[in-house]
Amino acid sequence: MTSFIPRAVFPAQLSLPRSYFLGHHAAGLSKMKTMLSSIDLIIECRDYRVPLTSRNPLFEQSLAGRERLVIYTKRDLGSKDRPSDRRREDIVRAWHAPHPTLFTDHKSKKDIKTVLNFAKDHAASRYSLLGSRILVVGMPNVGKSSLLNALRMAGVHKAKAAHTGAQPGVTRKIASGVKIVEKDEEKGTEGVYLVDTPGVFVPFVPDAEAMMKLALVGSVKDTIIAPVTLCDYLLFHINKQQGGETWYKEYCEPTNDVVEFLEGVSQKTGRLGKGGVPDLDASALWIIQRWRQGHLGTFVLDEVEEDGLEKKMREEVGKQAKDAQRARGKARQVEAT
Numbered sequence: 001m002t003s004f005i006p007r008a009v010f011p012a013q014l015s016l017p018r019s020y021f022l023g024h025h026a027a028g029l030s031k032m033k034t035m036l037s038s039i040d041l042i043i044e045c046r047d048y049r050v051p052l053t054s055r056n057p058l059f060e061q062s063l064a065g066r067e068r069l070v071i072y073t074k075r076d077l078g079s080k081d082r083p084s085d086r087r088r089e090d091i092v093r094a095w096h097a098p099h100p101t102l103f104t105d106h107k108s109k110k111d112i113k114t115v116l117n118f119a120k121d122h123a124a125s126r127y128s129l130l131g132s133r134i135l136v137v138g139m140p141n142v143g144k145s146s147l148l149n150a151l152r153m154a155g156v157h158k159a160k161a162a163h164t165g166a167q168p169g170v171t172r173k174i175a176s177g178v179k180i181v182e183k184d185e186e187k188g189t190e191g192v193y194l195v196d197t198p199g200v201f202v203p204f205v206p207d208a209e210a211m212m213k214l215a216l217v218g219s220v221k222d223t224i225i226a227p228v229t230l231c232d233y234l235l236f237h238i239n240k241q242q243g244g245e246t247w248y249k250e251y252c253e254p255t256n257d258v259v260e261f262l263e264g265v266s267q268k269t270g271r272l273g274k275g276g277v278p279d280l281d282a283s284a285l286w287i288i289q290r291w292r293q294g295h296l297g298t299f300v301l302d303e304v305e306e307d308g309l310e311k312k313m314r315e316e317v318g319k320q321a322k323d324a325q326r327a328r329g330k331a332r333q334v335e336a337t
């Protein structure tokens with residue numbers, strides 16, 4: 001029996017859209033900037049599965065110089081607490097130093113308690129008559145509202161205050177602060193309030209692969225990239241994981257062919273169109289959702305290396321320089337006409 005060899009590279013996707021910066025992203029960001037003077041701490045949420053691709057230079061520029069806690073959400077979808085997971089987390093922590101970094105699963109009481117304690121200690125370290133105000137920012141669908149709800153439940157035992165959903169763009173407006181820690185008269189501390197914000201997408205996605213990663217983790221609406229293409233990219237990643245080809249054995253033999261894979265899924269799950277023809281789009285969307293719920297392996301899509309963040313920042317600077325050069329060129333053309 002020949003052993004299965006996964007694809008080493010994913011074919012270039014030249015026609016894929018590479019922008020998703022919407023009106024409410026821009027509006028949310030400008031509103032955030034106007035609020036900064038009344039904010040004591042920023043919690044920047046990032047998706048655990050894309051620690052590099054989810055870096056948003058807009059937050060770096062707008063929130064620079066502010067105290068920040070970086071939280072990697074959805075840890076349950078990317079980690080199994082293997083030594084390799086912990087090594088990766090150490091690298092990511094070092095990237096953000098001196099900003100502190102935490103990793104959370106919104107359903108883990110322990111993780112939520114850690115964030116809550118951080119917020120309490122931070123508030124206690126600086127007295128403010130109005131209480132401490134924390135702004136929660138991050139890419140669309142990263143789990144900001146879920147984190148807020150979990151902190152509120154753990155801190156003041158109150159039910160959901162923010163709407164959550166599986167597609168990006170659920171939060172469209174900046175709400176008023178939601179209490180997560182009560183005022184404590186004995187300790188002389190005021191309450192802690194969290195301000196939820198709309199997700200803000202990156203202004204420019206460097207390549208098609210980054211766009212597919214952001215779409216897979218749910219930062220981009222599912223209508224933007226063809227489901228079969230996205231599922232093919234997911235299959236590529238599943239096959240790269242140790243033993244990944246066995247995770248879909250109920251649908252088909254190990255394969256690098258997305259159509260063969262999706263035909264197996266269609267047959268097995270009854271996703272068939274007229275005349276029993278496999279419905280590949282519906283099967284692809286279903287598989288992507290299964291992965292997002294943690295049913296098809298838990299792994300990270302980005303390569304995490306010690307100098308990874310530095311490389312990514314150099315790319316961003318290079319891109320900004322190119323944009324500036326292009327803008328100067330255009331300005332010269334206009335002047336000459």
Ligand SMILES: Nc1nc2c(ncn2[C@@H]2O[C@H](COP(=O)(O)OP(=O)(O)OP(=O)(O)O)[C@@H](O)[C@H]2O)c(=O)[nH]1
Nearest residue numbers: 074106141142143144145146164165169170171199
């Ligand atoms: N498995 C898992 N799912 C999570 C976690 N946090 C959030 N989610 C899910 O991710 C989806 C998006 O969560 P939201 O809290 O609505 O995300 P958001 O960042 O507020 O989204 P926008 O309003 O689009 O900016 C929901 O389906 C949540 O249930 C987590 O830690 N683990």
